[in-house]
Amino acid sequence: MNTAKLIRRLAPALLCSLFVAAPITLPAAAQSYPAKPIKLVLPYAPGGATDVIGRTLAQYLGETIGQPVVAENRTGSGGIPGTDYVVRSAPDGYTLVMMDPALIINPTLLPSVPFDVFKDLQVVSRVNSSPLVLVVTPGMPAKTYAEFLTYAKANPGKLNFSSAGIGTTPHLAGEMFKQQTGVDAVHVPYRGIGQSYTDMMAGKISFAFSSAAGALPFTKDERVRPLAVTSLKRAAIYPNTPTMDEAGLKGFDVDLWYVLLAPAAVPAPIVAKINEAMVKALALPEVKTAFAKIGAEPVSSTPAEGAAFIKSEYEKWKKVLTDGNIKEQ
Amino acid sequence: MTAARVLWLNCRMTIRAPKDFWSGIMFIAFAATAMLAARGYSLGSAGKMGPGYFPMALGGTLGLIGAILVVRSLFAPGEPVGRIHVLPLSIIATGVALFGIMLEPLGLVVALIVVMLVAAFAGRDSRPLEAVALAVALAAFSVGIFVVALRLPLPIWPSFL
Amino acid sequence: MDFLANLQIGFGVALTVQNLLYCFAGVLLGTVVGVLPGIGPVTTVAMLLPISFTLDPISEMIMLAGIYYGAQYGGSTTAILVNIPGEASSVVTTIDGHQMARQGRAGPALGIAAIGSFFAGSVATLTICIAAPPLAAIALNFGPAEYFSLMVCGLIAAVVLARGSVLKAIGIVVLGLLLGIAGTDVNSGVRRFTFGLTGLADGIEFVALSMAIYGIAECAINLEKKDEQAEVTRAIGRVWPTWADIRHCTPAILRGTVLGSLLGVLPGGGALLAAFGAYTLEKKVARPPRTFGNGDIRGVAAPESANNAGAQTSFIPMLTLGIPSNPTMAMMIGALMIHGISPGPRVMTERPELFWGLIASMWIGNLMLVILNLPLVGMWVKLLRIPYRLLFPAIVGFCCIGAYATNSNATDLFVMAFFSVFGYLCLKLECEPAPLILGFVLGPLMEENLRRSLLMSRGDPMVLIQEPISLTFLIAAVLLLLVVAAPAIQKKRDEALQE
Numbered sequence: 001m002n003t004a005k006l007i008r009r010l011a012p013a014l015l016c017s018l019f020v021a022a023p024i025t026l027p028a029a030a031q032s033y034p035a036k037p038i039k040l041v042l043p044y045a046p047g048g049a050t051d052v053i054g055r056t057l058a059q060y061l062g063e064t065i066g067q068p069v070v071a072e073n074r075t076g077s078g079g080i081p082g083t084d085y086v087v088r089s090a091p092d093g094y095t096l097v098m099m100d101p102a103l104i105i106n107p108t109l110l111p112s113v114p115f116d117v118f119k120d121l122q123v124v125s126r127v128n129s130s131p132l133v134l135v136v137t138p139g140m141p142a143k144t145y146a147e148f149l150t151y152a153k154a155n156p157g158k159l160n161f162s163s164a165g166i167g168t169t170p171h172l173a174g175e176m177f178k179q180q181t182g183v184d185a186v187h188v189p190y191r192g193i194g195q196s197y198t199d200m201m202a203g204k205i206s207f208a209f210s211s212a213a214g215a216l217p218f219t220k221d222e223r224v225r226p227l228a229v230t231s232l233k234r235a236a237i238y239p240n241t242p243t244m245d246e247a248g249l250k251g252f253d254v255d256l257w258y259v260l261l262a263p264a265a266v267p268a269p270i271v272a273k274i275n276e277a278m279v280k281a282l283a284l285p286e287v288k289t290a291f292a293k294i295g296a297e298p299v300s301s302t303p304a305e306g307a308a309f310i311k312s313e314y315e316k317w318k319k320v321l322t323d324g325n326i327k328e329q
Numbered sequence: 330m331t332a333a334r335v336l337w338l339n340c341r342m343t344i345r346a347p348k349d350f351w352s353g354i355m356f357i358a359f360a361a362t363a364m365l366a367a368r369g370y371s372l373g374s375a376g377k378m379g380p381g382y383f384p385m386a387l388g389g390t391l392g393l394i395g396a397i398l399v400v401r402s403l404f405a406p407g408e409p410v411g412r413i414h415v416l417p418l419s420i421i422a423t424g425v426a427l428f429g430i431m432l433e434p435l436g437l438v439v440a441l442i443v444v445m446l447v448a449a450f451a452g453r454d455s456r457p458l459e460a461v462a463l464a465v466a467l468a469a470f471s472v473g474i475f476v477v478a479l480r481l482p483l484p485i486w487p488s489f490l
Numbered sequence: 491m492d493f494l495a496n497l498q499i500g501f502g503v504a505l506t507v508q509n510l511l512y513c514f515a516g517v518l519l520g521t522v523v524g525v526l527p528g529i530g531p532v533t534t535v536a537m538l539l540p541i542s543f544t545l546d547p548i549s550e551m552i553m554l555a556g557i558y559y560g561a562q563y564g565g566s567t568t569a570i571l572v573n574i575p576g577e578a579s580s581v582v583t584t585i586d587g588h589q590m591a592r593q594g595r596a597g598p599a600l601g602i603a604a605i606g607s608f609f610a611g612s613v614a615t616l617t618i619c620i621a622a623p624p625l626a627a628i629a630l631n632f633g634p635a636e637y638f639s640l641m642v643c644g645l646i647a648a649v650v651l652a653r654g655s656v657l658k659a660i661g662i663v664v665l666g667l668l669l670g671i672a673g674t675d676v677n678s679g680v681r682r683f684t685f686g687l688t689g690l691a692d693g694i695e696f697v698a699l700s701m702a703i704y705g706i707a708e709c710a711i712n713l714e715k716k717d718e719q720a721e722v723t724r725a726i727g728r729v730w731p732t733w734a735d736i737r738h739c740t741p742a743i744l745r746g747t748v749l750g751s752l753l754g755v756l757p758g759g760g761a762l763l764a765a766f767g768a769y770t771l772e773k774k775v776a777r778p779p780r781t782f783g784n785g786d787i788r789g790v791a792a793p794e795s796a797n798n799a800g801a802q803t804s805f806i807p808m809l810t811l812g813i814p815s816n817p818t819m820a821m822m823i824g825a826l827m828i829h830g831i832s833p834g835p836r837v838m839t840e841r842p843e844l845f846w847g848l849i850a851s852m853w854i855g856n857l858m859l860v861i862l863n864l865p866l867v868g869m870w871v872k873l874l875r876i877p878y879r880l881l882f883p884a885i886v887g888f889c890c891i892g893a894y895a896t897n898s899n900a901t902d903l904f905v906m907a908f909f910s911v912f913g914y915l916c917l918k919l920e921c922e923p924a925p926l927i928l929g930f931v932l933g934p935l936m937e938e939n940l941r942r943s944l945l946m947s948r949g950d951p952m953v954l955i956q957e958p959i960s961l962t963f964l965i966a967a968v969l970l971l972l973v974v975a976a977p978a979i980q981k982k983r984d985e986a987l988q989e
Contacts, residue, residue, distance in 0.1 A: 050535060051539070052539070074482065075692075075897055077674055156689075157948075166677075166679035167679065190942075191676060193812075194814050194820060195813075197812075200628060201630060203634055204633050215825060217812035220832045223834065224814055290828065293830055351915075352658050352661065355921075359668065360690070363683065366683050371678075373678075374945070377945065384671060387671075391668065394657060397657060401657075409579065410919065412714075414710075417710050418710040418914050421709060421910065422910050423907070425706065425906050427896075437891070445883040449879070452878075452879045455883075471887070474579055475895060479534075480537065485524060486634065
């Protein structure tokens, strides 16, 4: 890597930011699409392992679609301001958003969301699949999921589990676990799962359903113990860790996924073009390697499959939220 | 002279530390607003605090401190409050709010030039031409630095153009 | 000698041409974003991540780290020159730093900030070399109860830091806490004090609040003063601090460095508390204390040393434990993982060239920053020659861009307008804003940790005094409160006797 290469890499991005910032609302002709750089809104704070997915995707989608894709963080609670920005943008296919399960959790969790996920947005493709990891404090006698379950049932109300906040996937996975097994444990929310590891190593937090990216540094040298992953098949970065399903909790499936969405009014031919480029980008070995390092796997889909997927996820979490009486005000 | 004004003049004579007095009033105002807003949040118990516990406790403390300040200011001597110049402050604050209203629909260039001209208006010895030149120059500089070089998501031009 | 061998590895890595270049690029970029409003190290690092994936992990870490500590230098420049703190940790620098600038001593203020930061950075780097593992153990011992008690201690220190009435200072801290807890409550998800505005769901934005109080309200105050312009341009004075200045500041720099190195290790507000703590400590310890708040050079030296030392040692929990102490560190962990490196205790043994190379580069980066910044002092000082009638609209304009660009949220501008009026009243009523800012930043952390510790103890408040570290902090807080209250009581008695 030298400076010249760096400049070459930066120059188009700098140039295109000019275009992106001055949206030209010409009627988008599907055959000439894409005629200018595409803006990919990432509705969460920059940094952290999850940002990596969005930025890697932007880079390689740009290569397969033939125009630069510029990632832009528009932060705000629950990803709502960023998503709403895309909902309200011109439906020309030049403004897209990548969202996580908060997309379909928010409508049940929050009193109001300014847009309707199923009416105002359409899925272009799925992006990835990454399981959560059930990790326990090293002081816990349990070495397997079965032992953990026995231990948890024998100590009702004594265990704590941490999460990245109310209504986040680690929280809901914990609630779903409690609902399906009858285990009684206290939920302790943090501002990010990474924050809770100090308390887990000190034994103050007994277990957590952590993102794989968050867990990796701590499980690698056994400072916390991974017992199971929450996907239905084993995860590549945890080949020796069983799935919850294998370990005895049949059908337990929690995924920290992302989907690429566009405003609902974007014409189908344009969506088809982006989808085609997405499928190509997600099949690249570079993308696979980059995702794998943070415990994610690229998963592409057709728009219809993507729509069915988020619908089923919506139903799944709606039930967990309602049964657990989890509601924000 | 109305009765209220007589009462006020009497009070004013007894306020010996105006800075403390008005600080106290300000604290009480914030405390009251906070406690009113926090009425709807569940208190919980000391063991399992609800979202209303901390705001209520803080609001109560702040109100108490405000009350003590007010009472004390009637007895202990203190400094007078300097003259409040309403005009420059309100002009600048309005400019800031205008920037907030204009930025998204009209873009950085227009919003920035307007806020800087409004602000310049607040200064006594501002010169119109100079202010315009400065505003335009800074707008150009900001577009170059923040949008082009640093790629911050700011619209440059009005969205309808 | 392990230590020397390690350093040798480190400098061997850091002194290659490529790494020196990346180090320079990092600190230069850091200085720039530290000076500019609305873009901080977090955003910069995030934007550079995709480019840096293609770099060698060592060069990447060296550059990203440079951005982080370079921004600390840049932040103090604006704090001194135009009274706008770039980051929470440079809020205290405005107290004496900006006063010095108004007295025509901006040069020495900037100079001592650079020298103090360099010294502190060097010591902190050495500290990481020698004591990273034991210091990391401290961070591991900090649970919610310990954090809560530490923050109580910090808030009382903020009261000490204020001039004038103790009661008013306590009130201002409590008000800061109240403002800080606005927004979505982490424990329950309830949106507090948002008054129906979705733009406030994440609370009051720090940048908008601090720019309102320090930037805009200050402008309004300045506009009222007659001959303000003459006052600023009258005496630019010396550009460099004298030997006497440096000698005068040495104890302050030393104390700031020690405090900063220790507190910086603690994730969440460590470096911030260090800057406030260092200033408070100087105010209590240094003789004569009366000049603090009126442009005392030690009031710049101590917090600047502390925040830079803290910025360096905040790498300890990241490098040795894999625990992010702030958002920038979280991103660096992400960056390391992309390269297949899991930050944790094993990095030091498995990737010594990375660990020691990064540490050596931090020292080199600090040296570069001094070399870069000292000549810039002359240029910055010239900025003060700009007539105020031109300077203040520019300040207002930059504050607006900064407030918006932080979150792309127009509500932040209305928040800024509101708090500029509030800040103006505070200044008129002699309510100092620095304790407010500390309360504001610590408010949510304090509440979260208190509630978390009580959640874990199932509601037993005794947990706060059963943990020895927590108990120590609470005792220290009580002692500190007595120290604060004692002179006030003493004074009152004297007054009563006189009357």
